Amino acid sequence: MAWALKLPLADEVIESGLVQDFDASLSGIGQELGAGAYSMSDVLALPIFKQEESNLPPESDNKILPFQYVLCAATSPAVKLHDETLTYLNQGQSYEIRMLDNRKMGELPEINGKMVKSIIRVVFHDRRLQYTEHQQLEGWRWNRPGDRILDLDIPMSVGVVDPRANPTQLNTVEFLWDPSKRTSVFIQVHCISTEFTMRKHGGEKGVPFRVQIDTFKENEAGEYTEHQHSASCQIKVFKPKGADRKQKTDREKMEKRAPQEKEKYQPSYETTILTECSPWPEATYVNNSPSPGFNSSHNSFSVNEGNGSPNHQPEPVVQLADLSCHLLTRDSESNQNLLPTATPQEAQQWLHRNRFSPFCRLFSNFSGADLLKLTREDVIQICGPADGIRLFNALKGRVVRPRLTIYVCQESQQGREQHQKHENGDGTSNTFFVYHAIYLEELTAVELTEKLAQLFSISPRQISQIFKQGPTGIHVLVSDEMIQNFQDEMCFVLDTMKAETNDGYHIILK
Secondary structure, X not given: OHHHHHHHHHHHHHHHHHHHHHHHHHOOHHHHOOOOOOOHHHHHOOHHHHXXXXXXXXXXXXXXXXXXXXXXXXXXXXXXXXXXXXXEEEOOOOEEEEEEEOOOOOOOHHHOOOOEEEEEEEEEOOHHHHHOHHHHHHHHHHHOOOOOOEEEOOOOOEOOEEEEOOOXXXXXXXXXXXXXXXXXEEEEEOOOHHHHOOOOOOOOOOOOEEEEEEEEEEOXXXXXXXXXXXXXXXXXXXXXXXXXXXXXXXXXXXXXXXXXXXXOEOOOOOOEEOEEXXXXXXXXXXXXXXXXXXXXXXXXXXXXXXXXXXXXXXXXXXXXXXXXXXXXXXXXXXXXXXXXXXXXXXXXXXXXXXXXXXXXOOOOOOOHHHHHOOOHHHHHHHHOHHHHHHHHHHXXXXXXXXXXXXXXXXXXXXHHXXXXXXXXXXXXXXXXXXXXXXXXXXXXXXXXXXXXXXXXOOOHHHEEEEEEEOHHHOEEEOOHHHHHOOOOOEEEEEEEEEOOOOOOEEEEEO
């Protein structure tokens, strides 16, 4: 009973102590948490809010981008929440990309009423393949001659002006468009993801690609070099109808998953929105040297510069003899064979002259003898099939055989008399005539005219017609078809005759 009476006393002592401790802990709390003494950022900095803060988008994600590109193809449902979307495409099928103007009122007024240029390219997603992109694309070109990786479907596209597809860049197309007008461009991807896998035994997993769009505005000089926006998305390309089957397979797999597992994956969206990215590294020099004929006046495709045909030369007409000397000098420099005694520095210069600059770093320590010791298999393994074969042929000094070779002798008055005596049996046995070799590739009358003009050191315009002496001395006009039926290594004696209508000459092949 005594113990029972002491219990309330003990409780009172404990309770009074707790009250004192609590009062002490609250002392000054009004000063610490008074008005203006704390901010919300201080509260968010507490550890319990760290997880939530990391999931908040940065300020750059909230900014409104000037343009938006939407690929009209469904995303895969088999992609986890925080991974990038993946879209399946069919090889050769046309897919729409909507080019949208996303500017706010008054933003970028300098492009109002003006065109912008967009460059679309299909590139590798994997970093490993990006390092060897040039070799991979050259190998694809070798296996698929005449085909392109990326094409524009011009008839289906809307609002596209002056579309271009550079023959040397199989994976790139470019065009102009007005942001204030509706613009939709339809693209076709002709390569499939399994064409770039390392081992091809069937059933292998294809490599992903990226569709990237870089947009530029016009500068004061009328060139589209000022970068405005870039965005890209991840794709995989299948054989025709393969993308539909893959999409169906992914959807069926997701339906079989438990509800808790489904929450870890993104839903499938009907369209793919390209997300902002860094501009493509090559964009700088691609825009500084645009495709032929591409300028702000939107002209049609112009003739490439450097055409040696006299019909395309501007006035005044340059003497073809001088031009041929220049071309021969330039060709002799670029096609000069690599000598075994060449130093590594001279070998580097030879590689540059012969358009093997991408491999200069690989062969930086190779002398001429080192390069010449490489076998065909070695070079192909290092440089890929296309460039490897070209480099091997250049190292061995292999010359392409012309389609047709003819030999001509320029007949003079003295030579004509000696030739007549020789035919009659009156000439001496030591009489000989000097012939010149003419190599033809196109097998046309125009090409033969140019070659003969070089031989005579005159302008091709001074040659009116070329005739071939036929039976009974008749003069037959030389045509493309006649040249195509010439036998290889035929011999002709050239005779000239003054043209009646102008200051030109007729050439007769005897």
